[in-house]
Each structure stands twice: as structure tokens, then as C-alpha cells.
Amino acid sequence: MEYSRTIFEEYHIDEDVGFALPLPLEELPHPYDAWISIARNLPELIKNNQLRMEVEKLAMLSIDGLRGHRAQRLGHLVLGYITMAYVWGQGDGDIRKVLPSNIAVPYCKLSEKLGLPPILLYADCVLANWKKKDPSGNMDILFSFPGGDCGKGFFLVSLLVEIAAASAIKGSLSQDVHCSHSRLRLVYTGVIEVRRVYLIFFVCLFLEYVDPNLFFNVLRIYLSGWKCNPLLSEGLLYEGVWDTPKKFAGGSAAQSSIFQCFDVLLGIQHTVDPAAEFLQEMRTYMPPAHQSFLLSLKSRPSVREFVLSKGNAMLQETYDECVQAMVSLRNYHLKIVVKYILIPASRQSKAESSIEDLEAESRGTGGTNLMDFLKTVRGKTVNCLLKEH
Secondary structure, eight states, X not given: OTTGGGHHHHHOOBTXXXXXXXXXXXXXXXXXXXXXXXXXXXXXXXXXXXXXXHHHHSOOOOSTTOOSHHHHHHHXXXXXXXXXXXXXXXXXXXXXXXXXXXXXXXXXXXXXHHTOOSSOOHHHHTTSSEEEOSTTOOEEESOOOSXXXXXXXXXXXXXXXXXXXXXXXXXHTSTTGGGOHHHHHHHHHHHHHHHHHHHHHIIIIIHHHOOHHHIIIIIHHHHOOSSSOGGGTTXXXXXXXXXXXXXXXXXXXXXXXXXXXXXXXXXXXXXXXXXXXXXXXXXXXXXXXXHHHHHHHHTSOOHHHHHHHHTOHHHHHHHHHHHHHHHHHHHHHHHHHIIIIIHHHHHHHHHSOOHHHHHHHTBOTXXXXXXXXXXXXXXXXXXXXXXXX
């Protein structure tokens, strides 16, 4: 119990919501409420073609008044939304390649303070972008992009998966997590719960709120970054901060610590290929405390080696159940990518021009080729099944 009480302080992990930020702030004090006002009215401002004008009128603010981790995370979330909206505009190809200094300077300073890149991250739009809507526990997101409830369904499903993993994360922090069948069962229970929530809320929220065409043609635009993106091939210039444009990947599920956490725990290694390089890069888009947590898990004895060394059939069966659950999760992810990205991309390519367009459109918001990446990761997971050895 004493050990578990240090979870949030040391690694910024909460016993109830896991890697998600517990009870995010919804408001910032004056003068930062000007940022909040724009972020709250983003869809309307974009629709009326007023967003960029309102952003350019903002005063440049010091970040010194953002005191405390939750205020700083809200500031990063809000500036991330404003930045994505400013760059991509109405999503019609009218792109801004320079972020004005009145946003760029405080955004980069705040990012440096938090140890995060100055772009909208998974840690922002999923982990810190939520609130309890009523006493019964119903949840909502704080800020939205154009596309109606599309973003709500997309972000909340991801958040609920994060919360479902909390018990497994807590179990993984036990000093001897790798050294008993009961602790391995905890990990298994956590992975199964994540899979269960993934399925239930995919049906309840994704299919109700996330229209494939709206996701692909509207929401996805605002989640796209400026790395491996032909529309911003040189990157984005952060005025008043750097003299040359910088390239940062957009928000991606690969920036979630959950699946990398399970991979480390189970000894699923992604090495010496582009997928492994991408996963390693995505760690730098996680909050530093979560990066430290993954490193702490990596430094512990390998679950896989422990299971193999014991030669215990029950342990090996439980381990394989964990790995198989991970394979199942990655299969679901592939199906979502096909439904929400590949099929709409194929339709758009046929309606417009070439195979090159299809390849560009089917890249993830993080900049990687989605199908190649996900199939590689799934293959590495399948190869860890002990029954294959």
C-alpha cells in the first residue's frame, strides 16, 4: 500500500485513471482565459473564417502565472488546439507555415517546462482533455475540433481504454511483479479488461459518434503534424523561437504509454526496423514521468525469461494468454484503421488522382505508414507466443 501511494508522485500515474491526468482543470485564470475562449469556440471560429484573425490579436503572455502541473497541462492542451486550428484553418488546403510569436513563444516555453514537444499530443487531447459531465460519472471532452461529436467519440474511447488499464499498471509497480503467477494474472486481467473496454466502447461510442468520412476528411486533418507530411514538407516555423522550421509528428495512439507498457512487461521486443524506431521516437512525445516509468519497467527482470526459466505449464499458459490478448487488441486496431482511414482514403484517391495520393492519405497522424507499422508490430507480438517456440 505504501508503495502504491507513491505512484502518482513518482511517475504521474493515478490509481484510478492510470496514465490519464486525474481531474483536469477546466479553467485558467486571467489573462490566460483568452486562450480558453478561443479553444472553446474553435469550431464556430473556423466555420466563420475568424480563427486566425482572433489568434493574431492575442497578447503574448508569460507562462509564469501557470502554476502547478494541472494548470500547465491545460495550457499545453489549449495552445495545442489553437496551433492545430491556426495551421490547418478550414481544412481546405489553405495552410499557415508560420506560427505567430504570440502563440509560438509561450507554447514553446511551456512545452520545454513540461518536457513535451510544441504540438498537440495524445497526452493533451486524450489524457488531459476530459471532465465528468455529471455526478453519475458520465464524461465529456473539454475542447472540440470541427466534425461535431466525432472527436468526442474518438478521444473518449481512447481515454476509457487508458482507465481500464489502470489496475494492470498498478499491479506492474509491485516490487516483484515478474516473480509470481498471481502478478502475471494481474497483467493478464488488465490486458483483457482493456480489450473488453475497447470492444464495448468501440461499438457504443465509435459507431455512434465517429463517422468514418467525418473522421478522415475533417477531424484527422486537425490531428496531423508536420513531420513526413508533404503539405508541410519543411515543417512549421515557430516565430520568435527558432530561425528554421521544425518537424513534429501529430498525435498518435503510439504516444499512449499503455501498449508500450504491456510490451515491456511481456518482453515483446520491437527492434531493428522502422516500426521499432517509430515506437522509440513516440516515447519522446509522452510526459517525461511516463517515459521514466517505461524505463523503470525495462530495468526489471524479464517476465518472459522468468516464465521460460520456471518451465511451469500454468505460467506459460497465462503468459501466452496475455500475449494473445495483445495480438487480439492489435487486430482490432488494424480493423479500425481499415474502416476509418484506408477505405475513405481509397475512395478519395479514386475520386481524385493517383496511387501516390492514396499512400499520402493513408499515413497516420504521426507520419508513419499505418498498415506496415501495425502489421509489423502485430507480427512481433505473435512471435512472442511460447507455443510457437
